[in-house]
Amino acid sequence: xxxxxxxxxxxxxxxxxxxxxxxxxxxxxxxxxxxxxxxxxxxxxxxxxxxxxxxxxxxxxxxxxxxxxxxxxxxxxxxxxxxxxxxxxxxxxxxxxxxxxxxxxxxxxxxxxxxxxxxxxxxxx
Numbered sequence: 046x047x048x049x050x051x052x053x054x055x056x057x058x059x060x061x062x063x064x065x066x067x068x069x070x071x072x073x074x075x076x077x078x079x080x081x082x083x084x085x086x087x088x089x090x091x092x093x094x095x096x097x098x099x100x101x102x103x104x105x106x107x108x109x110x111x112x113x114x115x116x117x118x119x120x121x122x123x124x125x126x127x128x129x130x131x132x133x134x135x136x137x138x139x140x141x142x143x144x145x146x147x148x149x150x151x152x153x154x155x156x157x158x159x160x161x162x163x164x165x166x167x168x169x170x
């Protein structure tokens with residue numbers, strides 16, 4: 046089992062940067078691959094980015110590629126999502142997720158066993 050707690054969401058303006066954090070506790074952090082998803086009102090949950098437990102491989106949704114960066118700090122049991130050049134369409138609740146398949150970079154939410162409670166990101170135009 047692993048518990049995930051996201052933080053860092055807030056109201057920002059278009060073009061701003063923001064860094065989300067996801068602190069993990071419980072089972073050894075390095076046992077999991079991690080992902081970020083987001084869900085806007087009235088829309089399905091959408092894949093944003095994923096990273097393997099070693100941090101050696103990453104995957105991004107086309108909509109965020111070149112603007113967002115996922116990273117891990119295993120010493121702090123934390124995964125980050127650095128978001129640059131934010132757009133109003135990035136507005137959503139952002140969720141951190143973990144999968145015990147440590148090498149997985151899946152964009153499918155069903156492949157992740159553990160989820161945080163979410164943090165709201167709002168980008169004004």
